[in-house]
Amino acid sequence: MTTTNLNTGVVVVGGSLVGLSAAMLLAAKGVPFVLIEKHVSSSPHPRAIGFTTRTQEIFRTAGVGDRIPHSKGGRPRRIEVESLAGSWGQEKFWHTGGNDKPGQDKTGSDKKPGPPEQAKRPQDSAFSATNYSPCEPKAIAQDHLEPVLRERARESGADLRLGQTMTSFSQDSDGVNVTTVDQHGNETTITAKYLLACDGARSSVREALNISTSGIGTLRTLRSILFRCAPIEKYMAHDVSQFSIKHEGFEAFLVTYRDQRWALMWNDESGATISEDAAKERILEAIGDRDVTLKDIEIITQGSWTLSGKVADTFQSGRVFLAGDAAHALPPNPDVHNLVWRLDYVLRGLSEASLLEAYTTERHGVAKLRHDQIFLREDYKDYVRDTKWRAPEDASSAQIYGDVEMELGQRYVSQDIIDTEDSRGLPVVQLPEEWKGQPGTRAQHIWLQQDGKKVSTLDHFGPGWTLLSESEQWGNDLEKARKGLGWDQKDLKFLHMDAKTIPNGESFRAAYDCGTTGASLVRPDGFITWRTRERSSNTVSELMQVLHKAGHR
Ligand SMILES: Cc1cc2nc3c(=O)[nH]c(=O)nc-3n(C[C@H](O)[C@H](O)[C@H](O)COP(=O)(O)OP(=O)(O)OC[C@H]3O[C@@H](n4cnc5c(N)ncnc54)[C@H](O)[C@@H]3O)c2cc1C
Missing domain, CATH: 3.50.50.60 (FAD/NAD(P)-binding domain)
Structure with a gap:
């Protein structure tokens, strides 16, 4: 040793x-x-299996966006079924916000569609964030x-x-x-x-x-069997990748990783490993297809995991x-x-x-809201029923938000966000287009031109702070402030939103709302810290004050 x-x-x-x-x-x-x-x-x-738009944005800034394969089929769809080969029921939704209604049958029919031909693909309205982001969520x-x-x-x-x-x-x-x-x-x-x-x-x-930790606590222990079974690949024809299976004496959840691997999960408080034969029998029952036999199933691994909602x-x-x-x-x-x-x-x-202190303030706020949102969701109602957890009473947490709002429309409230505009009364979450560049919100994606290429505003954020303005004068002021702070160019830079960079200046004005002479200061993680709608007479010292406060210089 x-x-x-x-x-x-x-x-x-x-x-x-x-x-x-x-x-x-x-x-x-x-x-x-x-x-x-x-x-x-x-x-x-x-x-x-599912990685959201915001996660993809971060991967893009880290230079791995292109290396992550594109998902086949977009949003993972979940359907309630008797068995894979039995009758198919309603589509289950992840949330009740946006355009999706709880329990609504998106096939537009009361009839059980039956596998797999009649299960039509609904529009991915709330899930697709194409207009909000240069990235798409991916399934990998x-x-x-x-x-x-x-x-x-x-x-x-x-x-x-x-x-x-x-x-x-x-x-x-x-x-x-x-x-x-x-x-x-x-x-x-x-x-x-x-x-x-x-x-x-x-x-x-x-x-x-x-x-x-606080939150709903431990809800269930589940056994999960990972396996391959070629004959059931046909059930993926409509991109349904998650099946909530229920029939007399049997309840389980089946998910495909879209790479020939499937996982069957069910409640099992014992946490004990089961034999391969017992696992295969259970898988056959979930499939419910007489043409599939034990020999068709290859068990890869099994494990036990706990479903819980806890926030430190x-x-x-x-x-x-x-x-x-x-x-x-x-x-x-x-x-x-x-x-x-x-x-x-x-x-x-x-x-x-x-x-470092605002890390807890900002991310704890997001985690707490996400916790409450998950357990307000329709598909978690069964889990919540037997617990002491109750929906929060304050209006902003008790309301159910859609995926896009939760992913791209949250506003940080912390000591580092410079509130010159009185943000009292502003919501903590709303759709990205409802924000108008308020400090604490994610700096929005807009397509720009650069050296004949299309790039996103997001590609400019990091590794340092970025000041955006239509007015070139801010560039000179920023340079003086940067030198005053003793920072390098990569630590604080200017992004001139001139007509060459952004042919349609209106989109910048609408998303950042800092006027033609004002400026918006974006943190290295792409969140707006401060903005002003006009230039003052002492811009350099104003900028330095802001960076001393928000940058803890
Ligand atoms: C069945 C299942 C399905 C899921 N599906 C999704 C999904 O679709 N989307 C989603 O977002 N999330 C999903 N999750 C949750 C997701 O997998 C976890 O949130 C994620 O793995 C958390 O990552 P982590 O790095 O924080 O922790 P972990 O993945 O738990 O990793 C912790 C790591 O720390 C290491 N470690 C621990 N202690 C030590 C030590 N003392 N020394 C050295 N190393 C140590 C462990 O070996 C481990 O590798 C799913 C989870 C499960 C179980």
Whole structure:
């Protein structure tokens, strides 16, 4: 057994979806870090299949957007069926906002459509975000996505240490100390400024820090069998990829990863592994097709997972941050995108450590709202019924929002958003086009021209702050402010929205609403921090004040 010591800026614990996303973003910014992951590769169970528009936007800025294969069939459709070969019922919707109505049969018929010919594809109105974003949501199995993120992180020089388990950690006012052990018993002690815990829903880091959680709590334990069965591929003819199966004495959920792999899941509080034969029998019952036999089924793996709704009460404790499932047992919102630029600015000495504090304020707010939205949904009613959880009473959380609003239309409310316009009374969520460039909202996507190519405003955001204006004079002011702050050009740049860049200036004015002489300041993660509708007589000092406050200079 050997012991090695190393020193770095950030230690990331956990190298699954969220840890790898963090690694890719940290590496792109050149932040020194080490990632440790106890497994040597991705989990054999693919788990997630759907990745949202906002996630794709982040992947685009990290330069991996094109490497992630396009989904076949768009939004995953879910249908209630007797069995795969039995009668098909109503389509189940993910939410009741937007244009989708709860329980409405989108086939437009009261008759059970029957598999698979009559199940027509409904329009993906609420799901498609084409006008809002340069990206589309994608369906890709998590175990196919993770290698893409890993490769991208490594290309940018990331130090990913797979097969290493964190066994202990501590922190003091100077930094954190982490001890890891590899599969041969060799120990490494890592000293870093910050620890980013992406160690999953059962986060040992969260436990060790005694960070409590709130929310609906643990709902069910499910057994999940991953398998292949060629004869059932025909049932995917209409892009229905999720089947809620119910018949006398049988209830299960069947999902296809659209790559010949399927998973059958059902409630099983015992958590005990079942025999391969028992698993196959259960799969046959879900399929309900006499032509399919046990020999057609190949079991890949099985596992047990817990369905729960828990949000950590804080995402930061001193020098330790929680992200992904460690912070909230809900779909992994892009927390790390909100955090990584902050770590970058603090570690380079461009901002005070207080810049890190709004990470919890902003992302906890989003996680809490997402938690409540999930459990208000029609398809979760059965789960909620037996719990003590009740819908929140405040109007903004009790209302049900659509996918696009939740993904692209949330407004951050935090100490870092400069509220010069009195935002009281503004909603925290609405459709992207209903926002008019208010501070705290996602800076909107508009197509621009650059060197004869079409690029999105989003492609300009990061790695530093970006000031947008139609007035060229802001460029000179920004230059003076930048020098005054002692920042490099990449830390603060000007995007001149002139007629060459944006032939239709109206679209910029409508989305950012800063007039022809005003400006809008966008953070490295693409959120508007501040705007003004006109130039004042002392713009340079105004800009410096704003960046001192919002950038914690
Ligand atoms: C069946 C199923 C289907 C799902 N479908 C979807 C979906 O369609 N869309 C969606 O958004 N989400 C989905 N999810 C949820 C999604 O898979 C998780 O939210 C996601 O994996 C969370 O990523 P994470 O990196 O935060 O945590 P995890 O994926 O849990 O990863 C944590 C990592 O930390 C490592 N680790 C833990 N402790 C240590 C330690 N001490 N030292 C070193 N390494 C450590 C673990 O080995 C693990 O790799 C699904 C989940 C399941 C179970």
